Amino acid sequence: MSLGTVGQAAGLFAVTNIDDILVLSLFFAQGAGHRGSGTRxxxxxxxxxxxxxxxxxAAAFGATFLPQSALPWLGLLPLALGLKAAWQAWRHRADGEGGEGDGGDSGKGGPSPWEVAxxxxxxxxxxxxxYxxxxxxxxxxxxxxYAVVFLALVAVWCLAGAFFATRPVIAKALSRWGHVxxxxxxxxxxxxxxxxSGAFGG
Incomplete structure (x- = not known):
């Protein structure tokens, strides 16, 4: 295993996934206090x-499972999940359950694996x-x-997200405002x- 290749793989992963740490921190904050949420x-x-x-x-080998024209519309996934989360936050607030986080009242305790995926x-x-x-x-x-390095760094990214979500100052802010x-x-x-990505022809 070439150290040069390992370094290139690590650098490529870092620059293309840096924004994931913020999203992961929010997910970990949402699941705080719920058993099994970190695993999910x-x-x-x-x-x-x-x-x-x-x-x-697969695409590197010449197979195309996901048409290029479909890539822009992947934005509908987080958009739909964001609207769902906004509706749940509004509903909980209307019921008098929101404000300082979920308070552990969520049955599932944070996002499901499929939502995160x-x-x-x-x-x-x-x-x-x-890639x-x-x-x-x-x-x-x-x-x-590349695959081994990428998958190893996914664990590092998860640890980083959990780390930031549990820092006292950050955790307090996320507990108060994470639902927003x-x-x-x-x-x-x-x-x-x-x-x-030009989904609207831009």
Whole structure:
């Protein structure tokens, strides 16, 4: 395993996924105090990134499971989840349950693995176009290195998200405002994906 390839893989992952740390922090904050929420978030992050990696590897070998025209519309996933989170926050507030976070009253305790996976995949959909030529040029051996490094760094990203979500100052802010920030971030993310990728013909 070439250290140069490992370094290139780590650098590529970092620059294409830096925004995921914010989203992960919000997810971990949303699930704070709920048993098993961390496991569900990590599982969802791995499912979402594994899907990105699978599509990129397949495309590097010449197979196309996800048409290029479909990529811009991936923004609908976080947009829909953001609207759902906003509706839940509004409903809880109307019922007198919101304000200082969920207070542990959510049955599922934070996002489901599929919700995290959907946001991860949609947020990383534009990365596929970056990964494909790199993986194709790396060959089979290089692809294996990239895959191992990428999947290892997913764990690091999850640890970073959990770390930030549990820092006293940040945790207090997220506990107070997380129910507002999460839908806001997801809706913004969805709109940015739709607009930047030309879904509306821009």
């Amino acid at each position: 978030i990590v599982l969802g992050q791995y499912l979402g990134f594994a899907a990105i990696l699978a599509v990129a590897v 959907a946001v991860t995949f949609a947020n990383g959909g534009d990365n596929i176009g970056v 494909v030529p790199v993986l194709a040029a790396a060959g089979v051996g290089g692809m294996s290195v 920030l999460l839908p806001l971030v997801l809706i913004t993310l969805g709109l940015l994906i739709l607009i930047d």
